[in-house]
Amino acid sequence: MALQFEIVHRPDFAVLCVRLKTGEQVFAEPGAMLSMDDNIALSAGLRGGLLRSLGRALGGESLIMNTFTAAAAPGEVVLAPPPMGDMVHHALEGGELLLQRGAFAACSQGVEISSRWDGMRGFFSGQGMVLLRAVGTGDLFFNTYGGLLSVDVTDHYYVDTGYVVAFETTLDYQVTTLPGLSLGARAKSLFFGGEGLVCKFSGRGRVWLQTRAIPPLLRFLDPFRPVRRIKQDQG
Numbered sequence: 001m002a003l004q005f006e007i008v009h010r011p012d013f014a015v016l017c018v019r020l021k022t023g024e025q026v027f028a029e030p031g032a033m034l035s036m037d038d039n040i041a042l043s044a045g046l047r048g049g050l051l052r053s054l055g056r057a058l059g060g061e062s063l064i065m066n067t068f069t070a071a072a073a074p075g076e077v078v079l080a081p082p083p084m085g086d087m088v089h090h091a092l093e094g095g096e097l098l099l100q101r102g103a104f105a106a107c108s109q110g111v112e113i114s115s116r117w118d119g120m121r122g123f124f125s126g127q128g129m130v131l132l133r134a135v136g137t138g139d140l141f142f143n144t145y146g147g148l149l150s151v152d153v154t155d156h157y158y159v160d161t162g163y164v165v166a167f168e169t170t171l172d173y174q175v176t177t178l179p180g181l182s183l184g185a186r187a188k189s190l191f192f193g194g195e196g197l198v199c200k201f202s203g204r205g206r207v208w209l210q211t212r213a214i215p216p217l218l219r220f221l222d223p224f225r226p227v228r229r230i231k232q233d234q235g
Contacts, residue, residue: 030044040076
């Protein structure tokens with residue numbers, strides 16, 4: 001049965017409000033709880049066993065997952081993900097979704113969060129060699145940094161590696177450079193132009209993108225960092 005929920009304060013500071021019926025549960029990352037009613041029971045543990053928990057940890061999530069249960073009466077729990085940005089609800093119906101590191105926010109019963117090893121392809125995609133894998137039937141919530149773009153791919157689609165949040169497994173992807181560039185132009189673009197590796201999605205399916213990425217922000221802020229200068233003794 002689908003959860004009763006509302007996502008508020010979109011798109012900049014999205015917060016998830018879940019109203020649980022008696023006996024219902026929602027699962028979330030540690031530290032995501034903003035508030036909850038006093039009849040909500042909180043427990044923490046290795047959901048799905050040790051191997052799945054280790055897989056989530058390799059995918060950028062916590063080893064431990066919190067479980068919120070409306071034990072004796074209905075109640076509400078409010079969850080706030082760390083990044084400043086939007087949140088997405090996706091109803092899984094026996095399908096599978098791949099998520100970037102740190103994108104998972106919460107899920108209902110019936111959804112399992114594990115990992116998928118993508119080797120060096122995943123490493124160069126900017127998401128790490130291990131992607132999060134959501135599979136099953138139920139409600140899945142994931143967060144973005146910045147705003148959200150949802151794109152339905154019907155053939156080929158190119159995305160900068162730092163902006164991919166999630167995609168359906170009906171899509172295949174490979175890490176490459178922008179098409180139509182000579183070898184010299186590709187090198188210049190990669191090292192000097194700021195347009196480096198991209199994910200080329202092929203097939204039919206949906207990909208979710210975020211409008212901001214952490215690495216460009218860090219490069220923008222770097223010149224403004226206070227630098228402590230150490231005077232050297234000249235003798």
